[in-house]
Amino acid sequence: xxxxxxxxxxxxxxxxxxxxxxxxxxxxxxxxxxxxxxxxxxxxxxxxxxxxxxxxxxxxxxxxxxxxxxxxxxxxxxxxxxxxxxxxxxxxxxxxxxxxxxxxxxxxxxxxxxxxxxxxxxxxxxxxxxxxxxxxxxxxxxxxxxxxxxxxxxxxxxxxxxxxxxxxxxxxxxxxxxxxxxxxxxxxxxxxxxxxxxxxxxxxxxxxxxxxxxxxxxxxxxxxxxxxxxxxxxxxxxxxxxxxxxxxxxxxxxxxxxxxxxxxxxxxxxxxxxxxxxxxxxxxxxxxxxxxxxxxxxxxxxxxxxxxxxxxxxxxxxxxxxxxxxxxxxxxxxxxxxxxxxxxxxxxxxxxxxxxxxxxxxxxxxxxxxxxxxxxxxxxxxxxxxxxxxxxxxxxxxxxxxxxxxxxxxxxxxxxxxxxxxxxxxxxxxxx
Amino acid sequence: xxxxxxxxxxxxxxxxxxxxxxxxxxxxxxxxxxxxxxxxxxxxxxxxxxxxxxxxxxxxxxxxxxxxxxxxxxxxxxxxxxxxxxxxxxxxxxxxxxxxxxxxxxxxxxxxxxxxxxxxxxxxxxxxxxxxxxxxxxxxxxxxxxxxxxxxxxxxxxxxxxxxxxxxxxxxxxxxxxxxxxxxxxxxxxxxxxxxxxxxxxxxxxxxxxxxxxxxxxxxxxxxxxxxxxxxxxxxxxxxxxxxxxxxxxxxxxxxxxxxxxxxxxxxxxxxxxxxxxxxxxxxxxxxxxxxxxxxxxxxxxxxxxxxxxxxxxxxxxxxxxxxxxxxxx
Numbered sequence: 001x002x003x004x005x006x007x008x009x010x011x012x013x014x015x016x017x018x019x020x021x022x023x024x025x026x027x028x029x030x031x032x033x034x035x036x037x038x039x040x041x042x043x044x045x046x047x048x049x050x051x052x053x054x055x056x057x058x059x060x061x062x063x064x065x066x067x068x069x070x071x072x073x074x075x076x077x078x079x080x081x082x083x084x085x086x087x088x089x090x091x092x093x094x095x096x097x098x099x100x101x102x103x104x105x106x107x108x109x110x111x112x113x114x115x116x117x118x119x120x121x122x123x124x125x126x127x128x129x130x131x132x133x134x135x136x137x138x139x140x141x142x143x144x145x146x147x148x149x150x151x152x153x154x155x156x157x158x159x160x161x162x163x164x165x166x167x168x169x170x171x172x173x174x175x176x177x178x179x180x181x182x183x184x185x186x187x188x189x190x191x192x193x194x195x196x197x198x199x200x201x202x203x204x205x206x207x208x209x210x211x212x213x214x215x216x217x218x219x220x221x222x223x224x225x226x227x228x229x230x231x232x233x234x235x236x237x238x239x240x241x242x243x244x245x246x247x248x249x250x251x252x253x254x255x256x257x258x259x260x261x262x263x264x265x266x267x268x269x270x271x272x273x274x275x276x277x278x279x280x281x282x283x284x285x286x287x288x289x290x291x292x293x294x295x296x297x298x299x300x301x302x303x304x305x306x307x308x309x310x311x312x313x314x315x316x317x318x319x320x321x322x323x324x325x326x327x328x329x330x331x332x333x334x335x336x337x338x339x340x341x342x343x344x345x346x347x348x349x350x351x352x353x354x355x356x357x358x359x360x361x362x363x364x365x366x367x368x369x370x371x372x373x374x375x376x377x378x379x380x381x382x383x384x385x386x387x388x389x390x391x392x393x394x395x396x397x398x399x400x401x402x403x404x405x406x407x408x409x410x411x412x413x414x415x416x417x418x419x420x421x422x423x424x425x426x427x428x429x430x431x432x
Numbered sequence: 433x434x435x436x437x438x439x440x441x442x443x444x445x446x447x448x449x450x451x452x453x454x455x456x457x458x459x460x461x462x463x464x465x466x467x468x469x470x471x472x473x474x475x476x477x478x479x480x481x482x483x484x485x486x487x488x489x490x491x492x493x494x495x496x497x498x499x500x501x502x503x504x505x506x507x508x509x510x511x512x513x514x515x516x517x518x519x520x521x522x523x524x525x526x527x528x529x530x531x532x533x534x535x536x537x538x539x540x541x542x543x544x545x546x547x548x549x550x551x552x553x554x555x556x557x558x559x560x561x562x563x564x565x566x567x568x569x570x571x572x573x574x575x576x577x578x579x580x581x582x583x584x585x586x587x588x589x590x591x592x593x594x595x596x597x598x599x600x601x602x603x604x605x606x607x608x609x610x611x612x613x614x615x616x617x618x619x620x621x622x623x624x625x626x627x628x629x630x631x632x633x634x635x636x637x638x639x640x641x642x643x644x645x646x647x648x649x650x651x652x653x654x655x656x657x658x659x660x661x662x663x664x665x666x667x668x669x670x671x672x673x674x675x676x677x678x679x680x681x682x683x684x685x686x687x688x689x690x691x692x693x694x695x696x697x698x699x700x701x702x703x704x705x706x707x708x709x710x711x712x713x714x715x716x717x718x719x720x721x722x723x724x725x726x727x728x729x730x731x732x733x734x735x736x737x738x739x740x741x742x743x744x745x746x747x748x749x750x751x752x753x754x755x756x757x758x759x760x761x762x
Contacts, residue, residue, distance in 0.1 A: 015447075164447065232750060242751045317440045323447040330441045344446070351440070352448030357511060358555035360453055362694040367701075371750045374699055377742065397749040402445035409453045410555070416443045 007199075007237040008223035013368045013403055015226045015324070019203075020283045021167045021290035026175060028294045029307055031103055035077050035298030037063065038090065039097040041337040042139040044070030049099055055082045058108040060274050063099055066131070072141050072338075073131035076101055077276040077296035079108040091301065091334025092320065092327050098335070101298070112272040123190040123269055130268035131275045131338075136229070136258035137321060139339040142265065145255060146190050153253045155188045156238055157198040157262060159207060160222055160229035163322030165283045166342045169259045171292045172279055173200070173207040180259060181214055183266030191255060199238045201228055226324065227401040231256050233370055245397055260341070278338060282308045286315035286345035301334045301343055311345045319344040324402045356411045365404035365414055371397045375404035375414040382421040387428055390421040398422065453554070457514035459644050463637035464521050464689065470633040471626035474583035474619065475529045479626045483524035486536035490520025493544045515554045519543050522562035522689060525627025526682065526728075527569055528580050539569040559735040560693045563686075563728050570728070580623040616679035628682045638688035651697075651708045652687040658712025659683060666720045683715070686727040691734075698741035707741060710734060 039046040047064035051057060057076040064074040084100040112129070115122055128143035136158060157180075161169040173180060184196050196217040200208050203224045211219045220238045222228050232243045234256060241252040249256050260279065267273040276297055283290040288309025295304060301318070305311055311318075319326040320334060322342055365375040373394045381389035395418055404414040471479045494516040498508045523539045543565030548557045615622055619629030627634070642649035656678050663677035664670065678684070691697070691711060698707050711734045718726040 016449075236750075244751045245749055247751070315438060317442070317446060319444075319446050321444075324445045326444055326446065328441050328443075328446065329439060331439065346446060351442075351446050354452070355511075357453060357513065358553055360456075360515075360555040360694045361697070361699065362456070363699040364451075366699055366747060372747045373749055374747055376699065377746070393746060394749040406445045406447065407449050407451070409451050409456055411448065411452065413443070415445070419443075 007220055008225055009228075009233050009236050009370065011368060011372060012225045012227065012233070012370045013407060014224060015164050015406065019165065019167050019170075020285075021165075021281050021292050022170065024167075024171075024289075024291050026168070026171050026279055026292045026294050029299070029304070031078055031105065032296065032299045032303055034080075034083070034100060034102050035296055036088075036098045036100045036300065036335040037074060037077065037298035038335060038337055039064055039074065039099070040094075041074065041297070041339060042072045042133040042141060044068065044072075044141065046097060047071055047074045049085050049097065051082050051085075051099070053082055053085055056080070056104075057082060057101065058110045060110040060276055062274075063101075066128075066141075070141060070144065072133050073129060073274070074099075074297075075131060075274040075276050077298055078103045079106050080104040089331075089333065091318075091329035091331050093330050098298075112268070112274065114272060115269060118186070118189065118269070120190040120192065123186060123265075126269055127190075127265055130264070130273070132261060132264045132268060133275075133338055134258060135260035135264060135278065135338060135341070137325065137339050137341060142257070142261055145257070146187065148191070148250045148255065150250055151253065152191055152193060152250060152255050153195060154239055154255070155184065155191060155193045155196045156234060156254055156256045157184055157196065158229055158231075158234055158256055158258045159198050159200040159204070159211075160234060161204070161259075162201060162224075162226045162228040162230075163324050163326075163342075165344055166281050166322050167283070168279045168281045168292050168341055170204045170207055172259055172263060173204070174210055176263060177210045179266050180262050181211070181217070182270065183262035183264075184217065186269050187255075187257060187262060187265055193255075197238045199228070199234050201225075226403060227370055227399065230370060230399050230401060232399070275338060278336060278340060280336065280340050281342040282345070283342060284319075284345040284347070285350055286311050286318075286347045288312070295336055297338060298335045300332075301329070301336070302332045304336070304343060305345060312347065314347045314349075315345050316348045317344075317346040317351050319346060323350075324406065325400065352411065354411050356413060359408075359410055359412055362409060364407045364409065368403045368407050370401060370403065371399055373398060373418075375418060376412075378421055379412065379414050379417040382417045382424070387421060387424045390418075391425050395421045395425060453513040453515070456646055457518055459646055460518045460641065460689070461514060461521060463640045463646075464518070464525070464627075466633035466636050467525060467627045467630065467685070468521065470619070470630035471525065474629055475626055478529040481533070482527060482529060482531070482536050482626065483521065485533065486524030486527075486540045487517060487520035489537040490516045490523065490540035490544050493541045494549065497545055497549045513554060516544055516548075518689075519548070519561045519565065522627075522685075523565040523569070525685065526562070526566040526625050527573075528577070528625045530577055530580075531569070531573055532576075535569050535573050538572070539565040542568045555695050557695055558739075559732055560690050560696045562693075563690050563731050563735070566728050567732060580625065582623045583619065583629055613675045613679060616676060622680075625682070628685050631679055631684045634684045634688055638684075641688070647688070647692045648704075651692055651704055654705065654708040655687040655691055655712050655715075656683060658709050659716045662713055662716035663719065666716060677716070677719075681719075681725045682727045686731055690728070691731050696731075696735040696738055698738055698745060700741075700745050700747050703741040703745040706745070707734060707738070710737075 045067040048067050049064045051063045059079045061076045063076050080101045080103045083102045124146045132142045134140045199220045202221045235254050279294050291308050318329045377393045378390045378395045398418045402415045543561035547561040547564040551557045617631050641647045660674045660678040667673040715730040
């Protein structure tokens, strides 16, 4: 295996971003005083609370159950008393039901019983029970992905972590290599697959080395290129298969899982732990000591930022997730969710807050688009209200990676317009 | 809550590349500097005056237009993106020192106000403002001014050239050229406008732009190459015509700095390749048909076709498959 042979896909771009916390090991934070757990941490229907105010819960106790097939169970992440179940507006401006638990520091923990057998159906059942969703950011329930309708032949593990700043997957791959490896085997067995590929960007040489020692998985070094972690790009780079327009990875016989999801499956199946913790990166130049942290779900963002030395005075933006696809907060009233992979505290220098000017037709967006669309044409059609014109230029294929807006010299909100155009096209189709 | 007042809300992406329109246009101005310096060396301080007048009037007319349009001076200064500097410099570079002093001023005002601002400003113009400005001056003053001036530095090969017609006109009229290709490259002993004489300076600027990834070097090379080859074909496969035809006239300046203007080129790679090949064919064809220097007219003509390119040549999304139409036997 040579690092020089790193695979790449056409188009896409390098992003000059700093991985500030690359060398800081994952720290477990001291148990917080309280947690506030959202009921909508995944795609699909919000979970339904099964505890009442005043109940005493243990860590790992079910507090909300899945509401339907596309939903996920939620477990208490600390032991304590349920203080409040109410609808609050979170930092993203969404109204969601939250369960607030006050810590009693007793350390009571509940685990699942040992699995009797590792048959595919019982593994999938356990993954569904543990409330595991796609932890890379999508939040799609993993159990559904593990019961595919068409036959698969390759399991692809996503270790690309192409977003700048974020380093939690990198650290996990270094520190918990063995556990991730076992998790892959469990998932592969559940799917009945023998071929496992892990794709890692070559700016993480230590992680590539760490996985190279296992003979029965293929480690594919990938070029440092954004958005390498996108499903379609990753499948193309690791297997050479192109996912056709409008199709899903399972149509080409692939199942893509994030490193964190794999680890969560391992913990649920072998260690009998439900999903109550997540590993995330607190980074950005606005925070004193960028760190990788292991935190209980529902920990408040402000306490995590304080744990990393607090924010500096020139902070202008706090982002949940990566800098390219993450969401900016409107208030600090935000609590960690399953899908969070980073908290970025950005200063004025790092963020761009210039006003947009006229498009100069430089076609940088079209040159960089990983889906080979023409963002400027979609945008101009959208702004004129010509939604069918936007569709003709392939608006529905956009993966919303944000490269077009990142590279636009005029600072135009290209990806935002395309996202809005997609909604309009969907609306238009619904109404006939 | 008051403690959240410092937070800025905006959709992703939250980081941005350092490249802005202003960054690009300043780099283009830098790339034009060698040509300006060589122009001043060849044609004296008069050239400097013309360049300065063109540059100043281009920037001033943009400011005045925006002031009349009701914008505040601070706002204009904050949004100033140096595109009018590029236009002004190009207009100045494409005229000779024997033009009256008001020619560059009129050319710049026409380019900025009529061609650029009236159509909506940067990025909205249908044709390249500098090309339109050049043609405007050419049409208005050529009859009065007559012929191009010779530079102060003589031919490096020692041939004294008495004619003041451009080398291209000589070539096209079948007059034997007394200049070597080295003279053509350096612009010594060769009549022409300020910026078009020293090809080496223009090529240096082009290499700088390509290294900075502002232009794709393939496109100007394609344009120049196709023009040269088609000239050879039209000239009865006389390969000695190749170098003189690409090194004379405004071809290099037009190919590197004018034809590659972002706004007036197609958006796709395929579209660009077709565009520059057509441009080369039209340039060579028109040169032989009219016996005149036609680079700017060719670019103007092709600029007008760009919307058609953008309408019909579009990229296919990743993973796109052609839907095969089933044949009807009936």
